[in-house]
Amino acid sequence: MNESLKILFCCTLIVISISYYETNNAFGDKQTKEQMKIAFKDATKLFQNGDYNQAITIYDQILESSPNNISTLNMKGIAYSNMEQHTKSLKQFYKVLENNQENARALTGMGVGFGNLGEYSESLSYLKKADEVNPNNTVITNYKDIIENTLKKYPYTPTEKPTNTMKQTNGNIPNWIKQTTNWWAIASISDEKFTNNIQYLIKKEIITIPENKKFENTNELKMISSIRNNLSIWTQNEASDEEFYKNVNWLIENKFIEIDSKKTIEEIEYERYLFDRYLKNILKKMQEETRYIEYSNPSQDVIKKFLRDVEKWNFDKEVGMSSEDFPSPTYEIIDETYIIKYKIYINEQPSGLPLDHTSTLKNTFGFWEKMELKTNNQDAKVKFEIVNSKKDANVWITWVVRNIGEGVLGHAHLGKGVVEVALGDYNCDGSFQLYDVKSVEAIMTHELGHSVGLPHTNDKENIMYPSMTPSYAYCLLS
Numbered sequence: 048m049n050e051s052l053k054i055l056f057c058c059t060l061i062v063i064s065i066s067y068y069e070t071n072n073a074f075g076d077k078q079t080k081e082q083m084k085i086a087f088k089d090a091t092k093l094f095q096n097g098d099y100n101q102a103i104t105i106y107d108q109i110l111e112s113s114p115n116n117i118s119t120l121n122m123k124g125i126a127y128s129n130m131e132q133h134t135k136s137l138k139q140f141y142k143v144l145e146n147n148q149e150n151a152r153a154l155t156g157m158g159v160g161f162g163n164l165g166e167y168s169e170s171l172s173y174l175k176k177a178d179e180v181n182p183n184n185t186v187i188t189n190y191k192d193i194i195e196n197t198l199k200k201y202p203y204t205p206t207e208k209p210t211n212t213m214k215q216t217n218g219n220i221p222n223w224i225k226q227t228t229n230w231w232a233i234a235s236i237s238d239e240k241f242t243n244n245i246q247y248l249i250k251k252e253i254i255t256i257p258e259n260k261k262f263e264n265t266n267e268l269k270m271i272s273s274i275r276n277n278l279s280i281w282t283q284n285e286a287s288d289e290e291f292y293k294n295v296n297w298l299i300e301n302k303f304i305e306i307d308s309k310k311t312i313e314e315i316e317y318e319r320y321l322f323d324r325y326l327k328n329i330l331k332k333m334q335e336e337t338r339y340i341e342y343s344n345p346s347q348d349v350i351k352k353f354l355r356d357v358e359k360w361n362f363d364k365e366v367g368m369s370s371e372d373f374p375s376p377t378y379e380i381i382d383e384t385y386i387i388k389y390k391i392y393i394n395e396q397p398s399g400l401p402l403d404h405t406s407t408l409k410n411t412f413g414f415w416e417k418m419e420l421k422t423n424n425q426d427a428k429v430k431f432e433i434v435n436s437k438k439d440a441n442v443w444i445t446w447v448v449r450n451i452g453e454g455v456l457g458h459a460h461l462g463k464g465v466v467e468v469a470l471g472d473y474n475c476d477g478s479f480q481l482y483d484v485k486s487v488e489a490i491m492t493h494e495l496g497h498s499v500g501l502p503h504t505n506d507k508e509n510i511m512y513p514s515m516t517p518s519y520a521y522c523l524l525s
Contacts, residue, residue, distance in 0.1 A: 083109055087119065097477035099126040115146050117153075124156050125523045129478045133163045134326045141322055145315065151181035156523055158190055164329050165338040167198045168205045185483045185518060186525045193345070193401065201339045206332050209324045220254055220291060225282045228291075232279035242304045245295060254292075270297060344521045345401045346471060346481045352397055353448040370464030376441045385427035389463075389499065392440035393433060397448070397470070402481065402520060404446060404470075407488040414492055414510075415499060422500070429499050442498045446470050446487070448479075456517065457490045459497035466494045475522035486517035 090105035106123040109116060124139030137160040143153035154177035161170035174191040181187060224244060231241035248254045274294045280286045281294075298304045310318075332338070378387045391412075396405050412431045420427040434440055441463045448470050451458060457468040468490045471481040482490075489510070496511050503513040519525050 079112065083113060083116075090122070094122060094126060095474070095477050097129075097473070099130050099477065102126055115142075117143050117147060117150060121150070121152050121156065121523075124153070124160075125476055128156065128159060128163075128523070129476060131163070133160045134330065136160050137326060138323070141319070149180045151177045151184070151187070152523060154180060155187055155190065158187075158194070159344065159523065162190070162194055162197075163340070164326075165203070165333060165340045166206060166329055167194050167201070167203065170194050171198065184525070185485075186521060186523070189401075189483070189520050203338065206325070206329045209321045209328070220288055221248070224248065228278050229282035232275045232282065234275075238303075242298075245298070245304050249299075270301075271303070274298065346479050346521050349397055349400060349448060349470065349481060350479050356397070370460035370462060373441055373443075373460075373463045374439070375463060383426065385422050385425055387422070387427055387429050387499070389429060389431050389442055390434045390440045391431050392435070392437050392443045394443065394445035396446050400470075402484050402487070404484065404487050404491070407484060408444070408491065410488060411492045411495055415495060420499075420501075442466055442495070444468075444491070444495075456515070457494040459494040461497050461502070462500045463498060466491070466498050468494055471519070472517075475519050476524055480522045481520045482517045483520040486515075486519075489515060490517070 086105050086109055090102045090109075093099075093102040093105070103123055103126050106119050106126070109119045110123075113119070120139050120143045124136045124143070127133070127136035127139060137157060140153040140156040140160065143150050144157070147153070154173050158170045158174035158177060161167070161173065171191065171194045174187060174194060177187045178184070178191060227236070227241060227244050230236040231238070274297065277286065277290055277294050281288075281291050295304070333340075374390075376387050376389045378385050380386070393405065393408065415429050416431065418428070420429065437443065443464070444466045445468075447467050451467055451469060455469070457466070459466040468487060469482070470487065471479055473479055493510055493515075501511055504511045506512060
């Protein structure tokens with residue numbers, strides 16, 4: 048090992064780049080659009096500093112001119128969520144989904160919000176939708192895992208949703224549609240007139256088409272002729288209503304009938320009213336019963352536990368030690384290759400941490416044990432042994448929550464000594480957010496590389512490159 052380098056202090060710098068602004072078509076002229084962008088940027092700075100109330104004030108100004116601005120509604124929802132004003136947060140995400148039902152960030156926000164209210168089934172339904180829209184997203188997966196685990200250990204009775212009385216849901220097929228269908232079957236009325244009548248029935252939910260009522264044969268020309276015949280038989284009361292549903296469903300599936308899903312202003316306002324009632328019912332139920340609430344962003348719980356347990360987690364007394372205070376690793380030469388043996392003491396990771404970083408150390412150790420290194424111009428390999436005694440260890444490994452330097456992800460003494468790896472930071476949304484498992488593993492691998500004597504490199508593809516952009520485990524902006 049290079050003895051002249053062994054006590055150097057090495058750091059990894061964080062590189063953060065987050066894009067918040069989403070496309071919106073509700074801005075006015077070009078000048079107004081530019082003004083909105085500037086205002087949004089100003090609000091984002093406040094948001095990142097944790098000044099949520101001031102940020103919301105600007106978001107509200109933007110929404111006065113652009114009430115359906117998706118990015119602003121989402122950011123306002125996240126701000127309220129961070130302030131633990133969960134019903135207000137949910138209302139913002141709900142407005143986003145009114146305009147875009149597949150907005151993954153809003154769907155996730157709804158899942159988080161209902162989770163914070165202890166309404167876990169509803170939370171899970173939104174998180175599953177978010178996962179369908181944006182599969183393999185770490186944040187969505189982590190939230191979904193939390194809710195699923197909570198549901199297993201805490202069965203509860205979901206709050207009943209208010210009934211939408213504007214919808215006709217008796218499911219009975221009106222008699223008049225039989226006559227209309229018969230006219231279409233014998234080509235007495237146009238396709239357009241027939242489909243308009245079916246559209247009306249479905250949109251008003253007078254009838255609903257079961258999804259499993261489908262034909263196997265998809266030859267369109269033959270099917271249209273067959274459907275006319277089938278429906279003609281149904282109009283003569285010689286076939287069940289199931290036959291009607293099955294045939295109409297085929298017409299819908301094959302875009303012969305396209306349903307206009309656009310809602311009236313009255314429908315939108317009434318559905319908002321029902322959603323508001325639903326939230327009020329949830330709050331009332333929370334007061335009436337002892338409902339177990341497991342906060343669905345564990346990052347904040349980690350901070351609380353850290354404040355109680357700072358010495359245990361962070362080696363506060365020992366972290367300032369020089370690497371000279373640590374024993375040097377031993378070595379042996381096998382087949383002209385140095386086998387350098389490191390004894391590793393692992394500080395217990397924070398209790399209750401929802402992410403298992405300790406197990407990923409196996410990956411980190413394995414990564415370096417496979418590497419072909421050099422020392423004193425000779426081939427070298429490293430081997431790691433976990434020990435339970437601090438005094439015997441060449442390297443101490445710990446995870447930290449405190450600030451270890453502006454923009455610093457971790458640090459290590461070169462050659463031997465203390466390795467510290469940050470668990471998260473405040474750079475996502477102004478609140479403390481945990482990094483995901485892969486990010487922490489990458490930082491640990493980098494810092495352990497320093498502990499075995501490796502300096503930084505200029506190769507961006509190399510694990511020893513001095514900067515990286517971590518991903519977050521629970522940040523809604525990810």
